[in-house]
Amino acid sequence: MPLQTPDLARRPPGLAGLLFAIMAAACLALVPAGSALAQSTAAAAFCARDLSATDTRLKATLRRLETTRSSPIAQRCSVFRDHIRVMQQAAVVFERCTTGRHRQENVGQMIGSIADWREIVARNCR
Numbered sequence: 001m002p003l004q005t006p007d008l009a010r011r012p013p014g015l016a017g018l019l020f021a022i023m024a025a026a027c028l029a030l031v032p033a034g035s036a037l038a039q040s041t042a043a044a045a046f047c048a049r050d051l052s053a054t055d056t057r058l059k060a061t062l063r064r065l066e067t068t069r070s071s072p073i074a075q076r077c078s079v080f081r082d083h084i085r086v087m088q089q090a091a092v093v094f095e096r097c098t099t100g101r102h103r104q105e106n107v108g109q110m111i112g113s114i115a116d117w118r119e120i121v122a123r124n125c126r
Contacts, residue, residue: 061082
């Protein structure tokens with residue numbers, strides 16, 4: 001059976017655009033008005049940093065997926081597992097640092113992608 005991987009190009013609106021939107025929404029959503037501003041500013045700063053680091057890790061793992069496209073399956077399996085780990089960490093950051101509809105959509109998409117990649121690993125890796 002041939003190796004089956006998700007078509008990353010089919011996932012709108014693109015990971016980079018999605019992550020930018022998530023980071024922007026998180027920064028705006030986490031800075032409330034009023035007396036809690038000082039407390040929330042620190043949380044917003046941590047989330048902005050975590051979202052930026054998450055973006056960097058996701059881009060790196062996507063590059064590894066692309067560069068190992070023609071590699072032996074044994075090497076690709078370790079890249080697939082690393083990609084799953086990075087997405088799990090990203091889901092935790094999105095859950096903590098986004099709110100409302102953005103959180104629901106982005107965490108849901110990430111969980112769906114994790115399930116897809118776990119299926120790929122189960123079918124193709126040992």
